[in-house]
Amino acid sequence: MKGIKRLAQHLDISIGTVSRALNGKPDVNEETRKRVLDAAAKLGYAPNQAGRSLRRGTTNAIGFMIETNEETEANSDNFFLGVIAGLTGALLRHNLDLVVLPCSVNEDPHDYLQRIVARRLVDAVIISATQREDRRIDLLKAAHVPFIALGRTGGPDEHAWIDLDFEGVAHEAVARLVARGHKQIAVAIPDTDINLGYVFRDAFIDALARHGLTVDPSFIIRARSSEHGGYTIGNAILAMEDRPTAVVLVYEMMAIGLYRRLNEAGLTPGQDLAIVGFREGPQSQFLSPALTCFRMSLRDLGIGLAEGLLATMPDYADLYPAGPMHKLWPMELVEGESDGMVIDR
């Protein structure tokens, strides 16, 4: 005998009453409820999730799908832990558990998500690393699974999403550089099909245009999102006949490798090449010269995602009545010295 039956037998009442007492239903004698709660705590009883899910049709779990690959492993993952901390905190208020669902490199993300969804492992989903064309969106819509995307896609966007304010970053970075006399500005974006690369590139081109500048196609540099990628960006720039005087990076880790490549060539970041990084990381201030970059709260982003997701879930939508969230997450400039140089006009 186990589970609720054991508890009921131990108390010599029916399992129905035990269930009602535990679930805070009215119409339970307060003394009975107290006995049940005490016994449950003493015996460490918690309802079997499979039984409960089967009956209720919900799991009380929210899935956060992340993808592990060589790059995220080495880099962006301190991104996720902060977001996860915010998510768990916000979901806990509604007794929802966050389960992180890591998709193996060996598996197609779409197939992975399809399996998760079909098995009804979670009630709602947060997806990340959105691609330019992301079939997961269609899958989730078709399955009527509430979801929010961390990142935009190239497709229609009636669904809820939050994305970093790549436009704001591109405009602020370009404005700073132009004010210091730069006209030859390059941008470094990922060499994958992740959508943020396209978003950032377009925002960058647009920012240049506002200052009457056009972009040299060779100044759009695709590289791995890692310190090694930064090193190859350095290679690419050094190999150019007509070099840019400034570069804007979409990943902060790129800065580390770029600094190294410049140092090897006897050049000084911030003096021979102006550099603006992306998100502030632990190493940003410790690089020499300090990297100019942008700050954000990962934890608040996690809370924002949780609230945006809850608004799409029928059971919680009335508490978060904003409708599908479309939000550009602001990032705040952190001035360093990596873009301090001034170009003579």
Place this chain on the structure above:
Amino acid sequence: MKGIKRLAQHLDISIGTVSRALNGKPDVNEETRKRVLDAAAKLGYAPNQAGRSLRRGTTNAIGFMIETNEETEANSDNFFLGVIAGLTGALLRHNLDLVVLPCSVNEDPHDYLQRIVARRLVDAVIISATQREDRRIDLLKAAHVPFIALGRTGGPDEHAWIDLDFEGVAHEAVARLVARGHKQIAVAIPDTDINLGYVFRDAFIDALARHGLTVDPSFIIRARSSEHGGYTIGNAILAMEDRPTAVVLVYEMMAIGLYRRLNEAGLTPGQDLAIVGFREGPQSQFLSPALTCFRMSLRDLGIGLAEGLLATMPDYADLYPAGPMHKLWPMELVEGESDGMVIDR
């Protein structure tokens, strides 16, 4: 109508036969099986996990409990993504899904795990960030939930565990420093109750003893496991009347802050103070001077954990017949210049 019933109705056969076909049971007509598999693929059918779990008593999911706090958020988390990648790959071979269970800072880790276990959310558990006294071990033993610990505890250790080879690192680091003439060697450990701090401290003291050295208690410096902690380590060392000539760090991120503090004081790492870091990170080689540290494969560690865990699970133990795994994970020296100085004797 949904789930297996819908599939059965669509094919005009019984749900029992559908189930047997999908689960690869013998005694199913091969043509029937093919029809079932085709229809399942076409309709995107996957068995509802709650129904399956309830009937089978297993969930096919493995939980990896991690704790999010300010420090892990900022630092060690690129640790986890690599381990997760290894875990997912190894578990996928047995059609087991990894779900990462992040315990909120607002919740007691023991209570969190108890809830997870009682609800039977997963079949087996990997715990991390083991404390000196870790009641989660007793909980898992009492509940007869297969588990493996990433990290030792101060208590009995009949259970399966894998831990980093702190002893090997301490001995190799101390041997290098002693060979260069250092006698005044400090160690930096976390200021929390996480067990690795005690393990590393003891290993360090033992390593010194092998060279006939004793440790000055003030040379055992407790600090936050972050770049900020490294900065405070610098403060502590600079404030000492009789300063150490070398320091061994238990967290690589500490090096960044320590470098900065030394630079601010006009001192040069590797020249005025020898530094040995712990795990090699993306920044290790890019620090100047390059940090002497230790290399390991996170992915292999994840695979090791998966195999160690599977060996404790009745259904898989015959495939991994090693018995409870007790393993010190080796780390390989990466020579930098941060400990290059030689002390005149």
Place this chain on the structure above:
DNA sequence: CTGAAAGCGCTTACAG
């Protein structure tokens, strides 16, 4: 080789 039926642990109308 297939179907009918039991039962996994819950929650919840329903009857009293």
Place this chain on the structure above:
DNA sequence: CTGAAAGCGCTTACAG
């Protein structure tokens, strides 16, 4: 206020 019973979606002995 409580108990008895149905049923969520599966899997699996059992019967044929």
